[in-house]
Amino acid sequence: MPTGTDRARGLNVWAGRTSVAIGALHIAAFTARTWPRWGDWIGGALHGEAAIKDPANAASMAEFWALPGSFAVPLVLLGLLVSRMARTGQEVPRYLGWVVGAWVLVGAWILEPSGFPLGLVPAALLLLAGRASARRAPAPA
Numbered sequence: 001m002p003t004g005t006d007r008a009r010g011l012n013v014w015a016g017r018t019s020v021a022i023g024a025l026h027i028a029a030f031t032a033r034t035w036p037r038w039g040d041w042i043g044g045a046l047h048g049e050a051a052i053k054d055p056a057n058a059a060s061m062a063e064f065w066a067l068p069g070s071f072a073v074p075l076v077l078l079g080l081l082v083s084r085m086a087r088t089g090q091e092v093p094r095y096l097g098w099v100v101g102a103w104v105l106v107g108a109w110i111l112e113p114s115g116f117p118l119g120l121v122p123a124a125l126l127l128l129a130g131r132a133s134a135r136r137a138p139a140p141a
Contacts, residue, residue: 004135011129012086015097015122019079022118023072030067037063079122091133097126 037045037060044051046064051057085092104119 004132008091008129008133009086009089011125011132012092013083015092015125015129016079016081016083016086018122018125019082019119020076021079022115022122023074023076023079026070026072026115027067027076030063030070030072034063034067041068082122082126086129092126092129094130094133097123097130100126 040046040060041064045060046052046057052061082092082096100119101123104116104123107119108114108116
């Protein structure tokens with residue numbers, strides 16, 4: 001029978017994997033959608049305060065913040081880190097589930113429809129893992 005630690009480890013691995021999947025799907029979807037703008041961005045179309053404040057760049061700015069400026073890449077990295085920590089037996093901080101959950105709920109409240117509710121899956125897995133690790137099997141005498 002799995003111990004609380006084994007259960008927490010498995011939940012954390014899956015929290016990491018779902019975070020990676022959500023981030024990767026976000027990157028794939030928005031790369032396809034924003035691909036025509038990448039040349040302009042790399043060429044400096046959004047450099048400087050005048051370019052940022054120019055109403056003609058509003059759509060480009062919104063698309064920039066939807067992908068390269070979004071949290072998708074850090075979400076993938078966080079997912080990889082959580083999975084690695086779990087696989088190597090390191091404890092994932094319990095606050096991580098609460099913070100991810102709060103971020104997701106605020107994002108979903110502000111922007112709907114969106115993919116933010118998908119983030120409830122890794123947040124819940126992290127919270128369940130924290131609960132399972134708190135119920136560790138007693139140490140042998």
